[in-house]
Structures are given as structure tokens and as C-alpha cells.
Amino acid sequence: MEAQGRRPVSVRSVNCPNCGAATAVRTFGHAVNVVCQSCRSILDAANPGVTILQQYTNAVREEPLIPLGTRGKLLDIECEVVGFQVRQITVEGVAYQWREYLLFNPYREFRYLTEYAGHWNVVSTINALPEGGPTPDGSAPRSYGRQRYRHFQTAVATTTFVLGEFPWQIRVGDTTTGSDYVAPPLMLSAEVDADKEVTWSLGRYVAGDEIWTSLSLPGTPPEPVGVFANQPSPFQGATLAMWRNAMRLVALAIVLWLVHLASARDKQALMQNYVFDPRTAPDASLVTPVFELDGHPAAVEIETATNLDNQWMFVGYALVNDETGQAFEVARDVSYYHGVEDGESWTEGSPTDRVELPSVPPGRYFLRIETEGDRTASSPVGYRVRVVRDVSTSLWFVVALVLIVVPPILSSWRALKFEGRRWQESDHG
Amino acid sequence: MTSRAASCPNCGAPLVYRWSSSVQTVCEYCRSIVVRTDVDMKKVGQVADLPYDGSPIQLSTEGRYGDKGFVVAGRILYQYDQGTWNEWRIVLDGGIDGWLSDAQNALAVSFLTSGLEIPTLAQASLGRSFVWNGTPFTVVSRTLAHYAGVEGELPFEYWDKTEVTFVDLRSEGADFATIDYSDETPALYIGKAVDFDTVRLRNVRTFEGW
Numbered sequence: 001m002e003a004q005g006r007r008p009v010s011v012r013s014v015n016c017p018n019c020g021a022a023t024a025v026r027t028f029g030h031a032v033n034v035v036c037q038s039c040r041s042i043l044d045a046a047n048p049g050v051t052i053l054q055q056y057t058n059a060v061r062e063e064p065l066i067p068l069g070t071r072g073k074l075l076d077i078e079c080e081v082v083g084f085q086v087r088q089i090t091v092e093g094v095a096y097q098w099r100e101y102l103l104f105n106p107y108r109e110f111r112y113l114t115e116y117a118g119h120w121n122v123v124s125t126i127n128a129l130p131e132g133g134p135t136p137d138g139s140a141p142r143s144y145g146r147q148r149y150r151h152f153q154t155a156v157a158t159t160t161f162v163l164g165e166f167p168w169q170i171r172v173g174d175t176t177t178g179s180d181y182v183a184p185p186l187m188l189s190a191e192v193d194a195d196k197e198v199t200w201s202l203g204r205y206v207a208g209d210e211i212w213t214s215l216s217l218p219g220t221p222p223e224p225v226g227v228f229a230n231q232p233s234p235f236q237g238a239t240l241a242m243w244r245n246a247m248r249l250v251a252l253a254i255v256l257w258l259v260h261l262a263s264a265r266d267k268q269a270l271m272q273n274y275v276f277d278p279r280t281a282p283d284a285s286l287v288t289p290v291f292e293l294d295g296h297p298a299a300v301e302i303e304t305a306t307n308l309d310n311q312w313m314f315v316g317y318a319l320v321n322d323e324t325g326q327a328f329e330v331a332r333d334v335s336y337y338h339g340v341e342d343g344e345s346w347t348e349g350s351p352t353d354r355v356e357l358p359s360v361p362p363g364r365y366f367l368r369i370e371t372e373g374d375r376t377a378s379s380p381v382g383y384r385v386r387v388v389r390d391v392s393t394s395l396w397f398v399v400a401l402v403l404i405v406v407p408p409i410l411s412s413w414r415a416l417k418f419e420g421r422r423w424q425e426s427d428h429g
Numbered sequence: 430m431t432s433r434a435a436s437c438p439n440c441g442a443p444l445v446y447r448w449s450s451s452v453q454t455v456c457e458y459c460r461s462i463v464v465r466t467d468v469d470m471k472k473v474g475q476v477a478d479l480p481y482d483g484s485p486i487q488l489s490t491e492g493r494y495g496d497k498g499f500v501v502a503g504r505i506l507y508q509y510d511q512g513t514w515n516e517w518r519i520v521l522d523g524g525i526d527g528w529l530s531d532a533q534n535a536l537a538v539s540f541l542t543s544g545l546e547i548p549t550l551a552q553a554s555l556g557r558s559f560v561w562n563g564t565p566f567t568v569v570s571r572t573l574a575h576y577a578g579v580e581g582e583l584p585f586e587y588w589d590k591t592e593v594t595f596v597d598l599r600s601e602g603a604d605f606a607t608i609d610y611s612d613e614t615p616a617l618y619i620g621k622a623v624d625f626d627t628v629r630l631r632n633v634r635t636f637e638g639w
Contacts, residue, residue, distance in 0.1 A: 092617065105639075
């Protein structure tokens, strides 16, 4: 964009009639009000004579974190910080203050950079009205540009401090009613100035570090405190991705489980009947004939079916590879009691026990069995030992399911806590 | 585009009406407001220097609206309690008259309509909606302004008006409308809010340091 034979519009300054100090005007003919940089009087910049519109009376002077005159690119648009105001709302007797920096580019609309407790937003006015009526009304959500925004807060904001220059009239004590609707990282806001004007704007949450880099500011931005209305949740996206991954893993586990169920052969490798008499030999041991476990490494089930009747026995198995001597050991307590008490029958335990040995390699095996029983038993114990090869098992599937869903559940819980902290600060908290 | 040459009835300087639809112009030398009455020129008033304003737009700035190019031919500057804004008269390809309004660099292009029902000023309260050509518009501002100056060529006589009330309306689709209540019969302008990226302005003012 270049001029044709005309001199550029030059920067000028105004002299304060109150203290005489000169203040540079950065927005050229846009400046309606300029705050004297020395005594903080609000001056009428539109009149060549420059008159004082409001004199500064507060004892406290606010210092903007970003100095006026700072230039840089924010969200891809070059801009200069030209104005600064502090605004305040009061909720349940507590005053909350935030700071707004007015951003200028002679070939763009004015924008705002806002800061509250270390949280920053770049705000632009919007050309189209959100759906649902022009003025904020109640707490119904709004839609704008296919995005749904939830009502966050409606409050009356009062300007408590101004510095720099503004293209419209501004005074300490000005009030407007503002309503905010959020869809992180965006915030849709309406400002109503009595019955004269309603202005809708869209803010985008920008991390302090990004502001500092964009504007080449020295030092570091203030550390953000708490969760801001439209601060993007660090958990939201991650949680969603975790659930998506978890669902993929669950689907994979289901497929593997079904394949396993379909391919499990439940092939009997050994069945032997034994009797042992604990009254004469409370400890006994024996060895079964050698049997074949074929195929690939797979689960083996050992079933002990007894005729125990109000009696217990201990049985220890060692599944020993006849060729290598490799042993898989497992010990079981089997007991079965029953009776009638107060007219109700009861049972405890079971005469049959099953135990699984996962992933036993193929080969020739025998079982070494050790038994122990109640010396005071009334009868000998008969039991049948069955060894089943390639048995179907579902335990690993349950374990896998739990392991898969625990991380996304934890993440969801953290995301929920984050949202709780966000909405705690709203009208709906 | 037929240019017509004449001379200023006040100072004799050459005057050119670049657009046939122009009725009024401001003499570049003596700032007389000159109204064309068919072929003769009549001085009807004089403008004070225009207030210093920050608009990047100037006479002969060019831009685009939709698939048409336009050039800025004239301007009315308004002042209201919050500041000022400009209504730039633009002439689009094919000689169509339109207006480019510029309020603190917020831009909108609109065209005078006819035959549409216009609410009274009292009816057009903040938040009220009206449907024109199938589009619902809602009142977003009511502004009491006064004329602060004119420049260039205008399609009607306009000078020295006192208080004017404008009602601005917007739609959910960036449509823009403004009702001018300065005459007995209000005038309705309808168009679109536009931004700098889409109007692609050329021959704009330059600013020191930018």
C-alpha cells in the first residue's frame, strides 16, 4: 500500500494544559482521547487546543506490563500498543481487575490484548452477530461460525485506570455490561453500552510466552494463576487421544481373545484316578506316567476332582519335563464342607479344583503329586487328576482391559478437575 | 465515465466532475461546495478544513468489493459523542454508486435501496430485528451524529446538516445495513461488513513509521 505523491501522515504530540508535558500521539487522527503521560489527565486530542476532560485523582498508578509504543506481530498482524486501561468487576463483594492493551495498525481494525492473572487474550470485534439475538440475555449458549459457546459470566465492568490514547471517548468510571461465552481457546464477548450500542468480539487465548516472544519483551511473562475462562485444557486433547488409542487396543484385545477362544483345543493329555488315605499316610507322593504336551507353548489346566465330604486335602503338583527337567510347580488346597444351620443348608469350598499353568512349552512331561490330608478323616480320599492341553483362558483378557483403560480414566479425571476449576470462576460455579 | 470540466463559481479554478452521477463537489482550491444544476455550477457553501482523522482511505483510493473494483470519489465525515467516522462515496465498475463506511478502521460497504419498508426511528430500538430481502437484520447501534465536513464528489447535495440519527444493523451472516434518518423519508442502505484482507485497498494514505 503506497501513497501517490502525498506526504505520509506525520506523528505529532499534544501538550498537556495541566502540567505542560508533551505526549506522543501514536494513532494519528484516530486519537480522540490521549492520557498525559506525566500527570495522567485525560485530554481531548481531537481539538487543536487540547482541553482536559478528566483529571487524575487516584493515589495509585498502574504500570502496564507491556510499555506503550511496543510493536510486534500478534496472531500474524503487526501492531503497536497505544492504549492501556484497567477494568474491574465486582462479584459477591470481591473486586476482580484485568488489564486491556489497545493494539493499533493504521490499515487494520483496532484489537485488544487482555490480561488477567497471567492469562492473555487477543480480542477482535466481529462483523456477524452470533445466533440467538443481538443482546446477551440469560445464560443460554450462543453459536458463532459453527462453534457453540457456553455462557460463562455476565457482569458490569468499570474502567478504573487509563493510559495512552483511544479512538473513542474513555473516562475513569465508564461502565458497560459484558457477557462472556467460552469455547476454549476462544471467547465470545458482548459489551452493551446502555441502549446505544452492542459490540460483539472474539478473543483467542494466547500463552504469555508467545506474547513475550511476539512483542520482543524483556524478561518473562507473569506466571498464570488458576484456570482462565477460555484457557485450553492441557488434558482435553490428550485424553481424547488416549481414549482413541485405548479403544483401538480394546478392539485388538477382543480380536485376540476371540481368536484364542476359537483356536483353544481343550485337549486332554492325562487322566488318572488315585486314592490316598490320610489316616494311614498323611503325607504321600507319587509320579504319573509320562504324557505328551504337543503344539506350541500354550496354557495347561490341571483339574483335581475329589470325593471330599466335610474334609480337606492339600495337593502339590510339579509338572516336570521328562527330557529337560524343567518344572512348573503349583500347590492347591481343596476342601468341601456343608451342613445345615438354623434350618438353612450351607456349603463351603468345592470338591473340584482347577488351576492353570500359562505358556507351557511342548514336550514329554510327567506330574509329581504330593498330597497331605486330615489324619482324623473318616474315610480315604479318591481323586481324579486331569491334564488338559491348550485350554482357553480369559484372565489375561480381563487384565489387559484394566491395564488399557486405567490411563485414559486417570486422564479424564484430571480433565474433569481442570474443567471444575474453570467453571468455579463462572456465574455457574 | 464521462468527465465534465467547468470552473469554480467562486475562484475560477478548474473543476472536474469525474462521475456522471455526481451532483456536488468541493473545490480543491477554495473549498467551496459546488452544486451542479444541469450545466451551470452554483456555490452553495464552504467547508472548513476537515478535522485531522486517521482513516487510511483517501480520495482516489481503489479497492475491491466482491468481483467489482471501486474507486473512492467523495466523503462525508460525521462526528458523534465518541469520535468520528467516514462515509466514503465509492463508484464501482459500471458506474454503480455505493458507500464505504469506515469507523475506526471497521469497514462496511452498502448501497442505497428503494421500495423496502423502513421502520420509524422509534421502532428501530436496540435489539429489534427487521427482515429485508429475506435476511433478518438486528439493530446494534443508534448514533446521534452531526456532519463535520465533506470532500470530493457526492451523488446528492449534502452540506451543513445539523443533527442526524443513524441506526446500524447487522445479521448473523456479516450483512450490514444502516438507516439514515436525516431526511423526512429515511434512507436504507444495505451491504456487507468487509475487512482489509478482502477489500484489498490500494493508493491509501501512508503513515510515518508504518
